[in-house]
Amino acid sequence: MSWLDEVAWNADGLVPVIAQDVDDGRVLMMAWMNRQALESTLTTGEAVYWSRSRQRPWHKGESSGNVQRVRGIAMDCDGDTLLLQVQQVGGVACHTGRRSCFYRRLDDGQWRVVESVRKDPAAMYGGSNSER
Template sequence: MGQAYGRPRRLTTAAAPAHPHGPGTMDAMSSSTPGPSAGLDPALASRLKRTADGLVPAIAQQYDTGEVLMMGWMDDEALHRTLTTGRCTYWSRSRGEYWVKGDTSGHVQHVKSVALDCDGDTLLVKVDQVGAACHTGARTCFDEDVLL
C-alpha cells in the first residue's frame, strides 16, 4: 500500500500574549504583502520551505473524520496567528490580505493541531469545521469535481 513516511511533526510557537479581544479576533488583518512574523519561533520558521512569494500550502482536514476540507496559503505571520489564536488564518493571494476563516461567513475553523510534512513544504491543519469549508457553500472543496 505504499511506503510509510512517518508521522508529521507537530508545530509549536513561542508563547504569545492573548489577543485583547479574545481568541479568534484580530485587529488590522490586512497587509499588502505576506512576510515574516516577529512572533513565529525562528527555529520553526527556518524549517519552512516557502514558494518564491513566501507562502506554504496549508491543507485543512476535519480532525475527527479525516475529511479533507480545503487548501489555503499561509506565510509566517498567518501561521503564527493560526498557532496562537486557535483559528485558521490564511493569506489571500487574490485580495493581498490576511483572512480568518469564518470571520465573514461564520464557517469557522477551530484548530486542533498543526503539523509540518517531512519536506517542510506543506502544513496539515486539523480543524473542527463549523459549516461549509468551501467558498461555494459546499462542505469541502473536493467533492464537486471528482476526476477518478
C-alpha cells in the same frame, strides 16, 4: 532557529496548507499561509490564511462565520506543506456552501459534482462569494 524558520516558504513567502476535518479525516480545503498567517493561527487557535487575490490575511470564517478551530498542525517531510487538523464550525468549508472544496470527482473523463450545497452562499456572504 525558530520553528517558523523550519518551514520551506516558497519564493513568494508562502506555504500550501491542507485543512482536514479532525473527526473523520475528510480533506476540506487547500489554501496558503505566510509567516504572519501561521503565527496568527497558532495565537488565535483558528485558521488564518493568506489571500493571494486580496493580498492580505484572511481569517477563515470572517465573512461566513464558518471558522476553523485548529486542533493540530503538522508539517510534511520536506517542510513545504502544512496540514491543519480542524474542527469546522458550521459544517461548511467551501465558499460554494459545501462541506469540502473537493466536491467534484473525475468520472469517465468528466467532472461530476458529488456533494450538495449545505448553505446558500448568498446567505453566508450577503450576495458575494468573497471569502477565499
